[in-house]
Amino acid sequence: MTVDQPKYKTSDEVDFVIVGSGAAGGILAKELSTNGFRVVVLEQGPYLTESDFTHSEVEILTQNKLTNHPELQPTSFRKTPEEKATPQRAVLYGRCVGGTSVHFTANFWRFHEIDFVERSKIGPIAGTGFTDWPITYADLEPYYTKVEWEIGVSGLAHASPFDPPRSKPYPMPPLPVKSSGVIFERAAHKLGWHPFPAPMAILSQPRPGRSACIQCGFCLGFGCEVGAKSSSLVAAIRVAERTGRCEIRPNSYVHRIETDSNGRAIGALYFDEQRNTHLQKAKAVVVCANGAETPRLLLLSANKQFPNGLANSSGLVGKYLMLNSGGTVTGLFEHPLNDYKGYCVSRVLHDFYELDPQKVGFYGGGGLDARYDFTPIGFAFGGVPPGTPRWGKDFKATLSHNFSRTMEIFCHGTSLPLENNSFSLDPDLKDAWGLPALCLTYKDHPDDLKLGNWLFARAHELYEAAGAQKHWGFPAAESQFAVHLLGTCRMGNDPKGSIINPDHRTHDVKNLFLCDGSSLVTSGRGQPTMTIMALAFRAAYRITALAKRGEING
Amino acid sequence: MNESLNRRLFLSRGISGLTAVWASTHWPALLAAADHARHATQSATPPKFEFFTPEQAKEIDAITSRIIPTDETPGAREAGVVYFIDRALNTFQKDAQKTYQEGLPEWQARVSEMFPGITKFSAATPEQQDEVLHSFDEGGDAPRRAFRSRHGARNFFETVRQHTIMGFLIDPDYGGNHEGAGWKVIGREREHTFQPPFGYYDKDYPGWQPLEEEADKK
Numbered sequence: 001m002t003v004d005q006p007k008y009k010t011s012d013e014v015d016f017v018i019v020g021s022g023a024a025g026g027i028l029a030k031e032l033s034t035n036g037f038r039v040v041v042l043e044q045g046p047y048l049t050e051s052d053f054t055h056s057e058v059e060i061l062t063q064n065k066l067t068n069h070p071e072l073q074p075t076s077f078r079k080t081p082e083e084k085a086t087p088q089r090a091v092l093y094g095r096c097v098g099g100t101s102v103h104f105t106a107n108f109w110r111f112h113e114i115d116f117v118e119r120s121k122i123g124p125i126a127g128t129g130f131t132d133w134p135i136t137y138a139d140l141e142p143y144y145t146k147v148e149w150e151i152g153v154s155g156l157a158h159a160s161p162f163d164p165p166r167s168k169p170y171p172m173p174p175l176p177v178k179s180s181g182v183i184f185e186r187a188a189h190k191l192g193w194h195p196f197p198a199p200m201a202i203l204s205q206p207r208p209g210r211s212a213c214i215q216c217g218f219c220l221g222f223g224c225e226v227g228a229k230s231s232s233l234v235a236a237i238r239v240a241e242r243t244g245r246c247e248i249r250p251n252s253y254v255h256r257i258e259t260d261s262n263g264r265a266i267g268a269l270y271f272d273e274q275r276n277t278h279l280q281k282a283k284a285v286v287v288c289a290n291g292a293e294t295p296r297l298l299l300l301s302a303n304k305q306f307p308n309g310l311a312n313s314s315g316l317v318g319k320y321l322m323l324n325s326g327g328t329v330t331g332l333f334e335h336p337l338n339d340y341k342g343y344c345v346s347r348v349l350h351d352f353y354e355l356d357p358q359k360v361g362f363y364g365g366g367g368l369d370a371r372y373d374f375t376p377i378g379f380a381f382g383g384v385p386p387g388t389p390r391w392g393k394d395f396k397a398t399l400s401h402n403f404s405r406t407m408e409i410f411c412h413g414t415s416l417p418l419e420n421n422s423f424s425l426d427p428d429l430k431d432a433w434g435l436p437a438l439c440l441t442y443k444d445h446p447d448d449l450k451l452g453n454w455l456f457a458r459a460h461e462l463y464e465a466a467g468a469q470k471h472w473g474f475p476a477a478e479s480q481f482a483v484h485l486l487g488t489c490r491m492g493n494d495p496k497g498s499i500i501n502p503d504h505r506t507h508d509v510k511n512l513f514l515c516d517g518s519s520l521v522t523s524g525r526g527q528p529t530m531t532i533m534a535l536a537f538r539a540a541y542r543i544t545a546l547a548k549r550g551e552i553n554g
Numbered sequence: 555m556n557e558s559l560n561r562r563l564f565l566s567r568g569i570s571g572l573t574a575v576w577a578s579t580h581w582p583a584l585l586a587a588a589d590h591a592r593h594a595t596q597s598a599t600p601p602k603f604e605f606f607t608p609e610q611a612k613e614i615d616a617i618t619s620r621i622i623p624t625d626e627t628p629g630a631r632e633a634g635v636v637y638f639i640d641r642a643l644n645t646f647q648k649d650a651q652k653t654y655q656e657g658l659p660e661w662q663a664r665v666s667e668m669f670p671g672i673t674k675f676s677a678a679t680p681e682q683q684d685e686v687l688h689s690f691d692e693g694g695d696a697p698r699r700a701f702r703s704r705h706g707a708r709n710f711f712e713t714v715r716q717h718t719i720m721g722f723l724i725d726p727d728y729g730g731n732h733e734g735a736g737w738k739v740i741g742r743e744r745e746h747t748f749q750p751p752f753g754y755y756d757k758d759y760p761g762w763q764p765l766e767e768e769a770d771k772k
Contacts, residue, residue: 055746056725156762177762179753185762194765215748335754340742342752376723376742391621391687391715396739400627403740404753 005247006038010267010278014038015547017268017282019254019297022099023529024516024536025288026232027151030239031540032286033246037547040247040280041240042270044293045095047250048102049233053223060221061377066103068095072432077480079443081420087429090440091482093290096223097250098233100290100529105220105344106201106229107369107527108153110144110534112164113137114354114365115524125363128445129320129417133521134493134502135538137164143534143541148199151235151533152207155199162194162350172205174198174346175213179337180407181346184370187466188349195349198369201230201530202343210234215342220373232533249280255435257285257301257310257512264553265310265512271433284511284552286504286543288536291321291485291517292423292438298489299425300435311489311506311514314496318424320417321440322486322523325448326366328408329459329473330383331466336404339372345410346370352458353525355451364451366413366525368459372406379403385472409462411455412526416445417487444478452476484528489518503546504539511552515539605643605651611636613658614714616676620683621718628735630718638721638730639714650713657710664689687711 008014015037018025025041033039048066059065068091076085094100114121116133124130141164147153149171157169174197177185181198188195202219206212211226219229227234240246251273258266258279267281287294295318299309309317347370355365374383380399383406389395421443425436453476463471492498495507500519506512515536517528524531546552603611618630618639630636643651665675665686672678675686690711722736726744731737734744751757 055727159762159764174762176750177756177759178750179755182755182759189765192765197762214746215750215752216746217748218746333755336741337755338741338753341748342750376725376737376740377720379740380719380723390691391718392684393623393625396622396625396627396629399740403742 004244005241006244008038008040008247008280010280012038013267013281013283014040015283016040016543017042017280017285019268019285019287020044020099020289020293020516021097021232021237021248022094022288022290022516023101023232023532024539025286026098026101026236026240027533027536028286028288028515028540028543029246029248030236031537032544033240033243035540035544036245037544038245039240040249040282041237042252042254042268042280043097043099043248043250044253045097045099045250047097047248048223050223050225050227053225055216055218055222055225060103061375064095066094066096066221066223068093074429074431074437076426076429076437076439078439078441079478081422081441085426085429085439085441088480090480091292091438091485093292093483093485097237097248098223098231101201101231102223102229102233103221104229104231104529105371105373106529107345107348108147108155108199108201108530109348109350109367109527110164110166110199111137111140111524111531112162112350112353115522116140118522122357122363125416125447127418129419129497130363131417131492131497131521134491140531140534140538141165141167143537144530146537147530147533151201151232152203152210152230153199153201153530154204156197159196160194160348160350162353170199172203175200175202175204175343176215176346178339178342178346178370178372180339180370180372183333183337183407183466184347184349184368184409184462187462188347190465191461193349193351193462195347195370198345198348199530200343200345203228203230209238213343217341218375219343221375253433254289254297255300255433257287257297259301259303259305259310259509261305263305263509265509275433284513284543284547286513286515286539288514288516291488292440292482294514294516294518295423295488296425296438306508311499311508311512313508314499316419316490316497317499318488319419319422320487320490321421321423321442321482322415322417322484322520323442323479323482324484324486324523324526324528325364325413325415325444325452325476326411326455326526327452327474327476328410329456329463329471330385330406330408331463331468331471332385332402333405333407333466333468337372337407338404339407340374340376340404344371344373352455355454360454362447362450362454363416364414364447364454366411366451366455367527368455368462369410369412371408371410373408374403374406376403379406385470409459411452411459413448413451413455414525415448415486415523417490417522418443418445423485423488440480440482442479442482444476449476449478484517484523484526486517486520486523486528489514490521491519492521503542504535505543505546513539513543603637603640605640606636610658611640612676613662613674614639614654616683617661617687617714618718618721620680620687621715622722623680627739630722632732633722633735634730634732635718635721639717642717647717653710653713657713661686661690661710
């Protein structure tokens with residue numbers, strides 16, 4: 001709803017230009033414009049709204065209507081920096097106003113205290129960049145609460161004995177339980193584990209201009225046609241627009257941050273829909289383009305003064321990528337669960353959030369959730385047990401029997417930060433605009449794979465306790481496809497070991513700020529969007545304070 | 555490909571490998587194909603094929619009908635899958651035309667080779683037809699007879715298989731999957747809002763309770 005938006009000229013030096021309108025960019029747009037600043041948000045994708053969000057799975061699966069496009073934006077992959085990368089689809093992210101928060105599952109647990117200080121607790125891990133955050137859970141807690149109340153998160157406070165401290169309860173009760181959640185909860189209780197209602201960024205009660213969840217069953221991968229999913233599109237961008245100080249400029253593909261002779265950012269250079277180039281001038285630039293595109297933009301912005309890319313004096317831009325380990329274990333039950341109805345995840349457990357490396361023999365920890373996120377076509381290709389005939393009467397009979405009787409347990413785990421794991425510029429491959437394509441380099445740390453298998457074993461244990469007729473999964477395998485895009489411009493106090501300081505300001509360029517998944521120092525145990533939004537609220541507070549003290553360009 | 559991570563994704567999990575390449579190309583026309591399939595199966599007058607000759611269409615329909623056969627419930631034939639494929643090949647899936655054009659003659663040659671005297675797949679018995687599918691299906695059980703296929707023919711079977719599944723299960727509100735035939739088969743109601751209880755296991759759920767030990771301690 002592009003109402004009452006100002007139209008700034010590109011020559012107007014606005015206070016902030018924000019690159020990207022996703023989980024972080026949307027929040028920063030809301031907060032900075034609310035705080036009185038003039039803001040332009042440049043979003044590479046289109047501006048879609050509720051009426052554009054259909055239930056056509058084919059549209060989502062084939063047109064990439066909400067996500068990056070493999071033909072316009074090819075990518076490449078290699079396991080190690082020594083190899084030549086092969087062109088292949090290697091990354092998935094939201095490419096529309098609201099970014100990935102438009103189509104995500106909306107699992108919204110907070111990181112725990114341990115995620116910020118784990119290196120101090122368990123000691124160094126050789127060959128990794130494992131380190132503590134420069135901020136603690138306590139620093140972020142007020143902003144987690146802000147996310148829950150301002151964006152809209154359903155949940156039950158104190159339901160998990162492992163939850164970190166919180167200053168307020170959730171603003172609304174959990175969503176109704178699904179059959180998968182009941183099976184999960186009962187079996188977990190038998191095993192002495194502690195399941196709890198999943199905190200979800202989906203409304204269980206209506207809010208002004210937004211419906212409560214109608215349980216349509218097209219959730220992961222789809223935009224919400226009633227505004228129940230708490231994307232930055234519905235929960236933040238519209239607030240920013242109502243300030244009258246924020247312009248959302250879609251179909252604007254930023255490919256360079258320009259700097260002046262003093263090494264200050266002067267604005268963002270972008271292609272409009274017709275591929276004409278413009279420079280939006282600004283007093284400060286905030287990049288929230290995600291953990292893949294943010295480092296890419298810094299590398300694309302190399303110039304004489306910054307030959308290795310902007311903010312890259314450490315040489316670490318794009319490195320220490322973490323994707324989160326884990327995967328699904330699928331189960332089949334006697335009676336219909338009809339889990340295709342409704343949102344995806346209704347129960348979670350955190351009993352294994354913090355595993356003792358001395359006991360299990362590896363570093364890591366994770367969470368399990370009970371879910372169903374298959375679409376009908378997706379189920380036919382990926383939801384049937386191994387060994388099912390691929391066609392014919394028995395194939396059809398299996399689809400017919402299993403579709404309503406299947407559930408999944410998703411295992412979410414840590415990834416260790418390794419310097420070799422990165423996003424970089426492919427030396428050969430170009431995107432449709434002629435710019436170097438993203439290259440993913442990734443090889444999981446052995447502990448990440450061990451953790452995955454350990455969590456899968458717990459999921460199988462749970463299915464046994466639940467009396468599943470059948471349950472199956474696949475051994476943890478090395479990643480070649482990136483969805484959670486974390487750690488590539490990480491936060492720290494040391495300019496040699498990090499890209500941004502705790503104010504999200506780059507160590508090298510005083511009026512350049514970065515905030516998104518790239519800011520994370522550790523991977524958490526999956527489900528990073530809640531933390532990305534909390535960081536964005538905090539970043540907005542810090543940046544506002546700097547601006548008001550005249551310290552951004554002073 | 556990392557199976558576990560991959561499975562997180564609606565996208566690559568749903569449509570992996572070949573299909574992802576196929577599917578990611580031309581979505582609007584895919585819907586057009588689905589719409590075509592819907593109108594074709596709804597139409598009282600005999601529908602026209604746009605890519606296939608009537609003879610070819612009969613053979614493709616026969617193949618799709620072995621991939622998702624008609625039994626006590628509807629199959630690919632009732633869902634109008636051949637019309638979905640026909641439109642696809644004339645619109646968004648033009649690059650698969652060759653796969654069909656080269657694959658179908660080899661397919662028919664295989665029929666004659668396996669069952670002398672039968673020149674058309676559609677003329678074979680269902681059992682014979684299944685034998686032919688098995689002989690091409692290298693992704694499933696080992697072939698029952700040793701045949702050497704050119705790459706194109708293997709690709710043909712896999713392409714038809716994937717097209718058939720998509721044409722059978724796409725949301726009928728957006729065309730194809732005629733009268734929701736595919737959704738009836740898998741037991742998905744055609745509603746788009748639901749209320750709890752959703753299924754068997756949550757219907758008597760009394761409400762969330764913590765683990766009893768914990769409750770006892772308090």
